[in-house]
Amino acid sequence: MIQPNLTADLCLKCNICTAACPVAAATDLFPGPKAVGPQAERYRHPRLPLPDASVMWCSACGVCSRVCPHDVKVAEINTQAKARLVEERGAPLRDRLISNTELIGRLGTPLAPIANLSLRTRPVRWIMEKTIGIHREAPMPAYAGSTFRARMRRYCVEKPPEQNDASRVTVAFFHGCSTNYYEHELGRITIAVLEKLGCRVILPPQTCCGLAMQSNSLFEDARRQAQQNVALLLPFAEAGIPIVGTSTSCLLTMKYDYQATLGLSGREVELVAAQTFDVFEFITTRLRETLDGLTFEPLASRAIYHASCKLRSHDVGVPTLPVLRRIPQLEVTLSEAECCGGAGTYGMKREKYDVARQVGSPLFEQAREWGADFVISESETCRWWIAKHTRLPALHPIGVLYRAMK
Amino acid sequence: MRKQSTQLLVIGGGATGLGIAWDACLRGIRVVVVEQGDLGQGTSGRYHGLLHSGARYVISDPVSAQECALENAVLRRIAPATIEDTGGLYMACPGDPADWPDRWLTACRQLDVPVEEIEPAEALRREPLLNPQIERVFTTRDAALDSFDLLHMLTHSIRAGGGQVWLRHRLDRLIVDNHRVVGAEITSLNDGEKIILEADLTVNATGPWAGLVARLAGIEIPIALGRGSMVAVAARLIHTVVNRCRPPADGDLIVPVGTVAVFGTTDTHVEDPADTRTEAWEVDKILKTGAEMIPSLPQHRPLRVWAGVRPLYRPEQADAEQTRALPRAHTILDHAERDGIDGLVSIFGGKLTTYRLMAEHAMKVVCRHLNVTAPCRTADTPLESGAKSYHTLPGRLARVEPQAPPETPPQIICECELIPRGDLEAALRAVTPLELDDVRRDLRLGMGPCQASFCAYRAAGIAHETLSSVPQDGGLGGFLQERWRGIRPLGWGHTLRQMELMRRVYLELFAAQDLMGEEAAQ
């Protein structure tokens, strides 16, 4: 895979990326992806300090890379530049904390009631903002009090099982930190839907994908996490078992960023990437026939579906939309926004919160105008963020499918 | 017709001419430099950017080698802001003569050219794109020098020191009176004015035109012209100067200059000093040999080609056609001694790296004629501001990156080269009549990846807003045509895309055919 910064010379300066960038549209603090990407890259010396901190406003939504007609890896150039800056200047404690999603999950789970209460208490949030810099309004999920894995022991396996039932596809469910520590219901629903579609679901050993570390430019940590994750999932990939999940951002990281952004290479990384799928990507391709054969119950309501930027970067289009449109009486409109603004941990930060909100405001506006009853989005951080700013419930599309499949 | 007189007339505003004029200023001599084009339009502005360590010539031209090694240190002292201290690597690729590196190493040691052998793995760590199969590699004190910056600093220093530099002034004839050159007839290309400039002594420092100028005094000088082409690649693939460790040949050097990597050169005999074309075989050759040093080169975008014409001394017995083999050392001809024509000294040859030394040597002859005894001070007098630190790659980006966000937009006009509007306006006012290509030489306008596709329009618009007299198209047509000329030899792949983008924007979106055509015809 070609190194991203070497694609900078393919840039013709057409500015299509700048025109599509949701952060540049929201704030003049960000020069735009072309400016901080292929343009600035020509001035970055590998052995001299980086002079431009304005690249830190990039939220890594990836739209720029996707719309570039000349194969410039704009987003990856920006992400790598941010990583160098952090390497040179260091990362604040806050960033180290919030990027360690596994640790936050593990520490908070036994203290769930207290943790959940505190995170909703104004004075506590105010102190958090003043001390470590997490904005007091940033939405935070509620701890479930136990781990999904502990609740679903019967699905957990140590190694790939014998696949002797040819009529059922074995699927390894990558639950990710959010389902494991917070959204058990979503995990249960996902397993139910996959089983209904004829799969045998297993929970392989796995760990945090490392995306939050990558997004916070802590590349050493991210690479370590990535290598651990790959090692755990490798036997399943080798056995040809698809690795499927609902946290579309995590799956994209495993499928793509491990190699393109973090620069990892080798048979193991490639094998795991080849077997990684977003859940709707998976069911609309590998389980197509069964899916097409289902009848859906009506769900009389209006919904706005925000196909999160990370889903689009899977480069599979928006496979969810036609499925949702098959559900009777469900009126779904597609969000026009490229990005909801939350961008993972970006919107949590005190100094970025307002910009993040600006980025998402066209989406929140569209939801209001459409009269949406609820929001649909693949990525959990998108759901939490959009729910907060629209005050609407936010569901993963598989949750909508589940309701229509009853 | 205006009459003026001076002590020293220097014809030619390249590094040599300006170097001589600066040296003269410091010795209190009144001097006028007359240059036919814009600053840097001649050979000095068409060079590959290499500040020689001397290592390249230790075997083929030891005199040059030593001079380069000494002047390398001097230039770092007097003009550090023009130099990026990249360091250099000499590498032997598979297939290069195996005995050469040791011979070369010995010669370096003998001539005091500092070099050091390192492990290929170390070189690859520093420059990951180099050919992984290099067999031997050495570090040297080569560096990258921006000749436009240098020419500007020299001009500024000369003018501040009381000298005059006349740009875009054409020499029409040398005034010879009784076997003595007493002056010159000059036409200003800015406004057509004719000037008679009388001088006690005239120096012919016109580089490849030296032969033609000498002929104006009825003198023949032994000069051969070797055209060398270079290709700039849009990405800076290496951050160290890279030379091939083998007998000097075509295409064996790569220099990171500013934001590009310059690959070169070739050496073809030409007759016309203005023959700066590049032929397809030269491009192919440069890219082919370049790929021997950087195997991934075909994946990268060649940005532009250009050529410079080297004036070379042609000893009687040498074959003028084989310009690659001619010595690079400089030649000073005192025509009073050699041809019986007083009042004229010619100097040509040499390298940009040794311009100061060439000037010092020329001044020995000049001072003898002018009866000046003041010593040479150029080795210890810094040019211009005498900035302490070397020029660095991130410098331009740092300058436009706001520390605290400003309250008004920076108005970056050329985004590729990060040129703010204020700089452009100042440069526009300094160039009359308007030639955006001259502005380009001052600022690097349009020298980036888009080759002026975007900034040409902006510059033309700003010209209309800033200048009272401006061509209808704001200088667009000529400027873009110049850009087109230099990218056409690379017209395939990604470069062809860029060219098509330029046509779409200017000929479809701006429907500019008639406008630009008119101006071009004028």
Next chain:
Amino acid sequence: MTSLLVVGAGLTGLFAAVLAARRGASVTVVARGRGNLELSHGCIDVWKADPPLAQTINHLPDTHPYALAGFEALEAALAAFCQITTEADYPFTAGPEDSLLLPTALGTIHVTAYAPLSLAQGHMADKTPFVLAGLSGFRDFYPALAASSLKRAGLPVEGTVELPVPGAPLRRDGYATDLAYLFDRPASRQQIARVWKPLLAGAKRVGLPAVLGLRQSSAVFLEMQERLGLPLFEIPTLPPSVPGLRLERILRRTALNAGVQIVEGVPAVGQAGEGSRVRGVVVESAGRSRFHEAGAVLLATGDVLGGGLETTPDGRVRETVFDLPVLHDGDRARWINPALLDEQPFERFGLRVDRHMRPLGMDGTTVYDNLYAAGSLLAGADRINEGSRQGIALVTAFCAVEAVLG
């Protein structure tokens, strides 16, 4: 299964997708990025020379796309296009006898057949004197430059004026898109109009750079006219071109609403075929290649700039998806003429097609039964000198869809 797979999301590809989807086909568009509409004036150029195309079409060489398509098809395609844009509340106007004479940002005249209302109002057949307005701090439009040439051509330019834009980016340079987003907001429009009105007192007609909104541009334009009490017209300026982006957005939304699946960010790299039929196209997506199966494939990949044709230093010109034979000159030295303004041989390179838009092989027979090509990928036209790019795009897309759907 997808009945029509369109490769390329420029004017040609999106228009074809809409036409096919509205006729009931299941359509998928795969594209490397977002197309070159962002570089264009956003108008429909059909034929700029005299005599008009209706008279000359029969004298065109029979390899010219217009000759292959026929005048009737062109009229039908243009009508379909106008219907689509009218439905999207972005109506296009034709000039008398199909020629609008529109001022450009350089003060030259752009001859076009159809233009959106806000641009068409700049038709120079209207002799009302006008003022050209530049926008403070906006570096991509220079009224003095344009006024100079327009005046010399005898057009009634009364002068220029500079208008400040409250709310425009301050901390970095703004692009036309930044200003357009500003105009999309009602409160901003109100504020701007209040500031501009007194500065335009005495003007009878005002020409501005095209920045009056991106999303609801017709309404925005009409509102601004009303608030200022003056006829206005827009002039497309340096890319990112807002009129081009408006059109791109409208076609993309129309396609999505018609059920077209659009997959962005995926370069098409190969194909699979069997005998005389293609089975589909292989694209590079995140982490792996994907095969998109389809009943028919339409190549709308563009020319060298669009990525449909690839040129190499040894004089070869390759069609990038199917490696179809390309009409071209094998001697690289003859591709490009020395002057930028000259006609350029390489611009005529492309695919030869039959009347059904099916690519022809070296022997003049169709290569595949279910493969089609349209737009700038086709050989035989000198689009820049003819002023025919968009006309060819629309009519060849139209003919291809007719051929696919019967």
